[in-house]
Amino acid sequence: MSAAVTEAPPLARPVQPALLGPRLTLLQGDCRAALALVPAESVDLIVTSPPYADQRKNTYGGIAPDEYVAWFLPIAAELKRVLRPTGSFVLNIKERVVDGERHTYVLELILALRQQGWRWTEEYVWHKRNCYPGKWPNRFRDAWERCLHFTRERHFAMYQDEVMVPMGDWRHARLAKLSATDRTRDESKVGSGFGKRIENWVGRELAYPTNVLHLPTECSNKGHSAAFPVELPRWFIRLFTRPGDTVLDPFAGSGTTLMAGAALMRDAIGIEIVEDYCAVAAQALGIVRRDYPRDATAGVIRYATA
Amino acid sequence: MSAAVTEAPPLARPVQPALLGPRLTLLQGDCRAALALVPAESVDLIVTSPPYADQRKNTYGGIAPDEYVAWFLPIAAELKRVLRPTGSFVLNIKERVVDGERHTYVLELILALRQQGWRWTEEYVWHKRNCYPGKWPNRFRDAWERCLHFTRERHFAMYQDEVMVPMGDWRHARLAKLSATDRTRDESKVGSGFGKRIENWVGRELAYPTNVLHLPTECSNKGHSAAFPVELPRWFIRLFTRPGDTVLDPFAGSGTTLMAGAALMRDAIGIEIVEDYCAVAAQALGIVRRDYPRDATAGVIRYATA
DNA sequence: GTTCCGCATGAATCGATAG
DNA sequence: ACTATCGATTCATGCGGAA
Numbered sequence: 140m141s142a143a144v145t146e147a148p149p150l151a152r153p154v155q156p157a158l159l160g161p162r163l164t165l166l167q168g169d170c171r172a173a174l175a176l177v178p179a180e181s182v183d184l185i186v187t188s189p190p191y192a193d194q195r196k197n198t199y200g201g202i203a204p205d206e207y208v209a210w211f212l213p214i215a216a217e218l219k220r221v222l223r224p225t226g227s228f229v230l231n232i233k234e235r236v237v238d239g240e241r242h243t244y245v246l247e248l249i250l251a252l253r254q255q256g257w258r259w260t261e262e263y264v265w266h267k268r269n270c271y272p273g274k275w276p277n278r279f280r281d282a283w284e285r286c287l288h289f290t291r292e293r294h295f296a297m298y299q300d301e302v303m304v305p306m307g308d309w310r311h312a313r314l315a316k317l318s319a320t321d322r323t324r325d326e327s328k329v330g331s332g333f334g335k336r337i338e339n340w341v342g343r344e345l346a347y348p349t350n351v352l353h354l355p356t357e358c359s360n361k362g363h364s365a366a367f368p369v370e371l372p373r374w375f376i377r378l379f380t381r382p383g384d385t386v387l388d389p390f391a392g393s394g395t396t397l398m399a400g401a402a403l404m405r406d407a408i409g410i411e412i413v414e415d416y417c418a419v420a421a422q423a424l425g426i427v428r429r430d431y432p433r434d435a436t437a438g439v440i441r442y443a444t445a
Numbered sequence: 446m447s448a449a450v451t452e453a454p455p456l457a458r459p460v461q462p463a464l465l466g467p468r469l470t471l472l473q474g475d476c477r478a479a480l481a482l483v484p485a486e487s488v489d490l491i492v493t494s495p496p497y498a499d500q501r502k503n504t505y506g507g508i509a510p511d512e513y514v515a516w517f518l519p520i521a522a523e524l525k526r527v528l529r530p531t532g533s534f535v536l537n538i539k540e541r542v543v544d545g546e547r548h549t550y551v552l553e554l555i556l557a558l559r560q561q562g563w564r565w566t567e568e569y570v571w572h573k574r575n576c577y578p579g580k581w582p583n584r585f586r587d588a589w590e591r592c593l594h595f596t597r598e599r600h601f602a603m604y605q606d607e608v609m610v611p612m613g614d615w616r617h618a619r620l621a622k623l624s625a626t627d628r629t630r631d632e633s634k635v636g637s638g639f640g641k642r643i644e645n646w647v648g649r650e651l652a653y654p655t656n657v658l659h660l661p662t663e664c665s666n667k668g669h670s671a672a673f674p675v676e677l678p679r680w681f682i683r684l685f686t687r688p689g690d691t692v693l694d695p696f697a698g699s700g701t702t703l704m705a706g707a708a709l710m711r712d713a714i715g716i717e718i719v720e721d722y723c724a725v726a727a728q729a730l731g732i733v734r735r736d737y738p739r740d741a742t743a744g745v746i747r748y749a750t751a
Numbered sequence: 752g753t754t755c756c757g758c759a760t761g762a763a764t765c766g767a768t769a770g
Numbered sequence: 771a772c773t774a775t776c777g778a779t780t781c782a783t784g785c786g787g788a789a
Contacts, residue, residue, distance in 0.1 A: 194762045236764060239599045240564045246552045258546045264570055264589050266657050271763050272780035274653060277603060280781080281763070282655030283570050293545040297583055347580060349588030351572050355783060358760045366762070613782060652781065 147431035147441065151181030151385050152406050160444075162406045163397055163426050167417040168439035170389050173410040174217040176437055182221045182408070183296065183384035186375050186396050188231040188366040189214075192244060198413055204237055207244040208251050214389065215252055221387065225296045227379040228257070231265065231367055233284040239277065245285065252289060260295075261288040261350060265371060268355045286352070286371070301377040303345040365395040373399040380405055394420030417442065453737035453747065456714055457487030457691050466750075468712045469703055469732050473723040474745035476695050479716040480523040482743055488527045488714070489602065489690035492678045492702050494537040498550060510543055513550040514557050520695065521558055527693065531602045533685040534563070537571065537673055539590040545583065551591065558595060566601075567594040567656060571677060574661045592658070592677070607683040609651035672698050679705040686711055700726030723748065 150164055166173040189211065192204040202210050218228060234245040249259055263286035270282040357368045372395060376386055382404040388396035391409030393416055400407035401424065411417050421427070421442040429441045456470055472479040495517065498510040508516050524534060540551040555565055569592035576588040663674040678701060682692055688710040694702035697715030699722055706713035707730065717723050727733070727748040735747045 188762085191762050233762070235762080239765085240566050241568060243556060243559065243565065246555060249552055250549060253549065259549065260546050261584050262547060264572070266570070266572065269761085269782035269784095270655055271761060272782080273763055273765095274605075274779045275764055276766095277599075277601065278567050278656070278764080279605070279653055280655045282657045284762085293583075295583065299580075299585070347585055349576060349586045350584070351588045356761060358783065655781095 145432055147176075147429070147433055148443075149181075150177050150408055152383070161401050161404050163401055163409075163424050163444050164407070165391060165394065165397065165409045165411065165417060165421055165424065165426060165442040166434070166439045167411060167414060167442070168437065169412060170214055170410050171217060172437045173439050174214070174221060174389060176434065176439065177217075177221040177387070177408065179220050180223045181385060182387040183223055183226045183405075184376060184379045185218055185222060185226070185228040185387045185389070186231075186372045187229070187388045187390045188392070189390045191233065192235055192242070194235060198416075204235065204242045204244045208248050211248060212251055212255065215255055215257070218387075218389065219256065219291065222291060224292050225294070226291065227260075227295055227297075227375075228289040229263075229375045229379075230287040230289065231284060231371065232287065233281070236278070249287065256291070257289040258291065258293065259287065260290045262286070263288060263350045263352060265367070266351055266353045268353060269358070270356070286375075296379060296381075298378060298381065299347055302348055302374055304348050306344045306346040365393050367395065369395050369399050372396040373403065376400055376403055376405060391420060392416055394424055397424055451738055453482075453735070453739055454749075455487075456483050457712065467707050467710050469707055469715075469730050469750050470713070471697065471700065471703065471715045471717065471723060471727055471730070471732060471748040472740070472745045473717060473720060473748070474743065475718060476520055476716050477523060478743045479745050480520070480527060480695060482740065482745065483523075483527040483693070483714065485526050486529045487691060488693045489529055489532045489711075490682060490685045491524055491528060491532070491534040491693045491695070492537070492681050493535075493694045493696045494673050494698070495696045497539070498541055498548070510541065510548045510550045514554050517554060518557055518561065521561060521563070524693075524695065525562065525597065528597060530598050531600070532597065533566075533601055533603075533681075534595040535569075535681045535685075536593040536595065537590060537677065538593065539587070542584070555593065562597070563595040564597070564599065565593065566596045568592070569594060569656045569658060571673070572657055572659045574659055576662060592681070602685060602687075604684060604687065605653055608654055608680060610654050612649060612652045672701055675701050675705050678702040679709065682706055682709055682711060697726060698722055700730055703730055 152162055166176065190199040190202065192207045193201045195201065222228060232245055232248075234242045236242070253259055265284045265286050267282050267284065270280050273280055352371070352374060354368050354370050357365050372386075372388070376396075376399055380386060380403075383406070385406040385408065386396060386400040387408045387410075389410045391397060391411040394409055394411075397407040397409045397420065409420065411420065417440070424442075426442045426444050429443050431441060434441045472482065496508065498513045499507050528534060538551055538554075540548045542548070559565055571590045571592050573588045573590065576586050579586055658677070658680060660674050660676045660680075663672065678692075678694070682702075682705055686692060686709075689712070691712040691714065692702060692706040693714045693716075695716045697703060697717040700715060700717075703713040703715045703726065715726065717726065723746070730748075732748045732750050735749050737747060740747045
């Protein structure tokens with residue numbers, strides 16, 4: 140057999156989108172080793188939610204807050220390499236409480252990423268309508284997370300028209316008669332139309348959204364547990380890419396980002412170290428295991444479309 | 446006349462609230478000079494929205510983003526001195542965009558304040574329901590600001606019951622009949638250790654809020670561009686103080702914090718350098734000019750209740 | 752069909768206690 | 771003193787089945 144037979148196809152599609160549908164790739168293995176297989180400047184958008192410091196010890200190793208920046212920086216360097224100059228990097232993260240106060244590792248990460256050459260273009264807020272319950276003497280429930288938007292260049296690809304929302308009644312009538320306490324409550328209907336089909340809005344006046352996203356967390360009942368709801372990557376994918384572009388999630392988990400990308404006809408690459416998550420994600424995505432010499436050398440197992 | 450006649454009364458009320466109503470003081474002058482007149486550990490809550498970097502250069506002379514931390518730190522040191530150990534410091538701020546990306550001075554300020562001995566206890570989000578219109582090629586409208594919560598000690602005063610909100614309608618159906626799992630501690634699969642005891646919620650009408658505040662911006666022209674809505678200081682004043690306590694706003698502007706404090710029967714101290722703002726605020730608060738030698742020495746003009 | 756209802760579950764944090 | 775473990779605390783959502 141010839142060498143070409145055993146060679147893995149390029150992870151990024153070299154030409155315009157095929158009629159066959161999006162190309163999906165899931166690499167099971169260490170993040171940095173797997174990223175080494177991704178060609179330079181081949182990705183249009185990175186959307187990911189890395190393991191938060193010390194947060195998922197049972198599934199991932201757990202990274203101590205004080206070591207978080209040092210752990211993340213080499214990965215970010217690889218992400219910078221594979222991202223196209225006009226691409227975007229959306230990092231969903233939230234610092235945890237340590238010793239009664241918010242730890243500063245996320246702030247330090249932002250500063251360190253800028254040192255690495257990233258531009259901290261924007262910080263979107265994901266408002267979690269149904270956040271964790273709980274009561275503590277010194278704080279309320281944490282109902283928001285950061286979606287940090289980094290870019291390589293000042294000018295980057297952004298398709299604002301793709302995420303417009305109806306200017307419905309929320310702007311005018313409805314808030315006037317609410318009580319003061321009601322007004323402090325969640326008026327989250329404002330942006331909850333993000334996930335609805337655009338056809339429903341035909342004939343209505345559209346407006347651009349803001350940098351605050353109102354999305355509920357997905358709690359079970361869907362067969363998998365995801366870090367963020369599928370609407371989150373979906374929104375950023377529509378905003379920062381076009382069909383045929385390539386999306387990357389280096390901490391793919393159960394594959395939420397890849398599913399959003401596939402449904403939107405974007406090529407998608409995922410990396411996940413936990414075998415069980417990969418199996419579930421591959422199953423849901425309808426992709427199968429492919430063995431190539433170079434993957435084995437990198438200690439990576441590949442699942443991909445035919 | 447005796448010396449006692451010309452001596453200014455103490456800015457913080459030494460005893461329990463008088464029946465006469467809250468004591469209001471507005472000091473027109475430089476922030477640091479005026480703060481020197483405030484006794485140590487006499488303030489229960491500081492709520493303020495300082496001049497944003499370079500944004501109101503007409504009125505405040507403008508602080509360049511790169512100099513913001515150095516400008517703010519000496520003031521913060523004074524704030525730490527006047528705040529009671531159990532008190533809170535709420536800083537409403539948002540970094541501006543410089544050269545197409547978010548400037549990092551707010552992040553650096555948080556780190557610097559921690560170096561100064563402050564604890565970064567929490568970051569509340571003020572979601573601005575009706576934010577400014579506008580469109581830019583690389584970002585959406587900015588609909589949120591930070592309300593950074595700093596404390597001196599790990600344990601501080603917090604009156605959570607004062608800001609409770611109505612529970613969602615789900616409770617009507619949910620709590621009518623308890624299921625078997627409702628009575629037992631229910632372990633989460635992820636091992637978060639989260640369990641619930643729904644029995645405790647029966648008959649409950651109110652729930653605790655989250656760390657996301659949904660408040661409209663006040664568009665009324667008060668001649669003060671960066672003013673926050675009165676609901677914002679009002680919420681934090683109810684949360685972190687009791688009637689008779691003392692609230693301080695070192696950048697009082699048009700006096701929003703003082704009005705909120707007065708209406709809630711808290712003593713309030715404001716500092717504002719712009720003469721026109723002071724005049725408007727004093728008028729609205731119903732306080733009058735008082736001349737004392739020590740104020741004149743500090744270069745400060747005092748407005749106060751009788 | 753539509754509405755209602757039952758129910759499982761999710762990036763948590765604090766204080767006390769034990770080693 | 772310093773770390774590890776354990777019990778206690780509390781909402782909102784979407785799915786699926788029943789009415």
